[in-house]
Amino acid sequence: MLTFLKAQMALPRAGPDAAGFERTLDVKSANVADARAAGVPLVVGTDYWLLGFLAVHWELELLVAAGLTPAEAITAATRNAALTLGVANDLGRVRAGALADLIVVDGDPLQDIRNTLRIHMVIKHGRVVEREALLRSPSGAQNNQPPNHALHPAGASAR
Secondary structure: OHHHHHHHHHHHHOOOOHHHHHHHHHHHHHHHHHHHHOOOOOOOOOOOHHHOOHHHHHHHHHHHHOOOOHHHHHHHHOHHHHHHHOOOOOOOOOOOOOOOOEEEEOOOOOOOHHHHHOEEEEEEOOEEEOHHHHHHOOOOOOOOOOOOOOEOOOOOOOO
16 A cells, blocks of 8 residues: 555656646645745645655654755644644644644654654554554444554564
């Protein structure tokens, strides 16, 4: 599944539309850089349905490639997203009274944003979600089901 999804990410960069895709990506990257420079709050979205749960990770990579620091990209996916949705009292940051939904990753995403893919553990409402339960959950059984090796045991690589 991960191989398939990575191939889908690469598709626009190959074939007859590759040049157009690269130009579009360059323009969008410049727009992101301009918005950041102007102080516009940036928010990560997950509307690229073909990638399922990987869409957010790809967008984080693209934001960093456009000039954001990994910390700014993570803030766009957490605090800024919660503020935009009007749920910042409960979500988007680690603090007392928040819902305590977290992912624990192997590796430092501030050094390499791709480390967000190296998911070691998921904590939902303050409780560790068992890996097997996450993989068989009804919501995971549809488009957003992570491949077995994406939520890997400690020390294994997601790639």
